[in-house]
Amino acid sequence: MAEERKAPATKSGVVKKLQATAAASAYQKQWFAGLLERVKNGEDFGYLNADVPMEILRAMDIPFVVNQWWAAICGAKRMTRKYFGLLRDAGYRDDLCSYCATAFAESLDPDDHNYDEAGKPMGPWGGLPDPTLAITRLTCDCQSKIFELFAMNHGASFYAMENTVPRKVPLNWFEMAPDHWEDLYDKDRLDTAVEELKELIRFLEMKTGKMFDINQLERVMNLINEQESWYKKIRDLIAECHPVPVTVVDTINAVMQAQWQRGTEWAVGHAKGLYEEIKALADKGEAAVPNEKYRLMWIGRGLWHDFAFYQRFEQKYGAVFMWSMYLAMGADAYIRNHVEDDPLRALAARYIGMEDFLHMPPWNNQWFLQQARQNDIDGVVYMIPENCMQAVEGSYFIIKTLEDAGIPVLSFHADPVDPRKWSAETMTGLVEEFIENRVMPVREAKEKEEK
């Protein structure tokens, strides 16, 4: 499950230079205001989980919000504590699926659309307007239950899409995905996924009275290919640069905010702008960390509540977190060429793989290995997710694959969403120890060998 949060202010000089991050933040506010207007005028409004093929709604011009994006907004507005309390009061657990359940918790808030005494809205960004459609996929046992509860509270129509498990798992999915996607999957899985899309389309047509036009989907798919191709160029550029011009602190937000807008002209322009900005930095020889010595890979969801953590090892060790899945997934997982042959099938070939690329062995471990090599990684810090079955991903195999290839891994368990369970001090100590005892010796040995 992909997600996005606003990074707190960081000390990185480079992050301030990236216009793209600020531009994305400004755009999403403007876009949301437009969405509110449309909903106010009586248009249907969809609320989707991140793994739902949003491209269909985009092509049908049905306004929508993605669950994980909205949860991030709620988090940034510091609503989490209040929402945990609302869940508890309503008899729900407050220690379960907190991220995925944020919007459901918000739907229990009687003040969501109210204003405080100072006239300020009490809900995040004035509160979520009532969706008429709530759509999720059955990629875990809890998601559909949470979405149905959310739909009940908003009076929305609830729709769930199934998920199938691959039998065929070619190890080099990242090479096959753009052009050989038909061969990447079992044929019957793709067939079923196309049928699922058709059923979703029919549901949306019946609900909204709008017609789905395949030409519009082709357009949306092409825009996404263009956008993601920019991410591929950015990822490849960063991988080649020694030292890197930007770190994960710079790229995560810039990429993710635009990822939720994929399939629009704006998102393409934004991705292109991001590339140009980073390319200019690279051309100038600008280094995110001037004394770059060690290149670190971050496996796991973003540490939204402590972005500064990624930068704690820069000055002391010259260790730079330069890889996270957010940019690299854009580069490798989304592009589906030959859309014109069958846009629906191309879309099916995108959405059915997304969770598996990240969470299923061997697809995830093989990709992490290939990415570690492409990015000349010296060490991997791997946050093993707790408390979410969907994100359970064969950590043993990930660690084994990387370590067997000579890439040291520091793994630890944490709940990326819950700051109550995070100790910055302990983690800093662990990473420092890791750099000193594992990363440095391996790098030295590598350098000796190269000489």
Place this chain on the structure above:
Amino acid sequence: MIVKMGIRECALKSNAFRALYTVYTHRDDTARRWKSEGRKVIGELGCDVPDELIMAGGMLPVRVYADPEKPLVETDKYLEYAFDPVVRAQFEKIVDGTYAELFDALAISNSTDVVIRIFLYLREMHRVEPHKAIPPVEFIDWLFTRNRLHQVRNEHTIALFRKAVEGWAGREITDEEIRAAAKVCNDDRQALREMEKLRSGSEVRISGSEALVIIGSAFFMEREEHARLVREVTRDASEWPVLTGPRVFVTGSDQESTELYDLIEQTGAVVVGEDHNWGDRFFDRDFPMEYTPVRGIVDTYMLREFSSKKAFVSQRVEAIGRWVSRTNAEAVVFYTNRYEEAASWDYPKQKESLEGRGIRTACFAKMQYPVSANEGLSEQIAAFTSAVREVS
């Protein structure tokens, strides 16, 4: 025979009950006998592996179960903490060689998230650590949301599984063989339904713990023999004393042993039914003999009463209402293990609907495994039983 569980003397005097009890407590014996006779045994992980197909192939289906005493040496290496504790203990036996010795293959059904992950891990272990003694694995990718497309997809999935079973059997399996096996399974289900009348009818003569033994022994023995013994127990039980405590229904985590029911029944309540897979849900729906074999299997497993994992909240609310009516329960115990939490999302709405009908509820969430690891549980259950008794 030394019996530690909450099984009554009257039950132990029944030859048939004792036979089922022996199977229930010595779960591997039949499988071992089959192996020693050169016949094949297929393990089942997840509750939606169609026994009919395995039996049609002349093989013995056997349910994977956890051993709470076994240290989780291998499991701790391979599995993250988020796996529920019962599945962790089951996994240990799959990868430490225990089941490699007993099973010719392992069939895993898409019955819950955690089991899907186990399949993915085992497949990867076969790829990267082929020397490990793990049985060959086959996955049944059911889709449980109820619509035409998923029914059609399930027919395809079961046709694929039939091929896999044929591979294990080393021969083609005919439609007649599947029908014959389905008839045996239906007969067993019917025998269990007759037994159920003495458990949840107006007069309760079979306790919850006794019922778990009667039902659960089916997972470890030949089904014809099981049906015969169940009918005999039912005849015997019609003479057993009537149980008069508050009628409790149990929902939530699978109960592989009678431990929880023993605790409940020691407080004077009686467990008249459950919706988990080691109880009533097992014999909920018959194979429709008039359907083609593949369609019959899809109908039986896709359309039986909802599981706690693969159903929406509204479906679970309706389902618990049906169960409570079917068993005439006065109270419902929600019991879920730590990390096995999907049903937690159903609970508040189920509770609201049950309490609207005057049914008392108690919730035990994030429970440790095994049941005995939960301090103070028996006191909490006793307090609940007293509260129910007062009202009734």
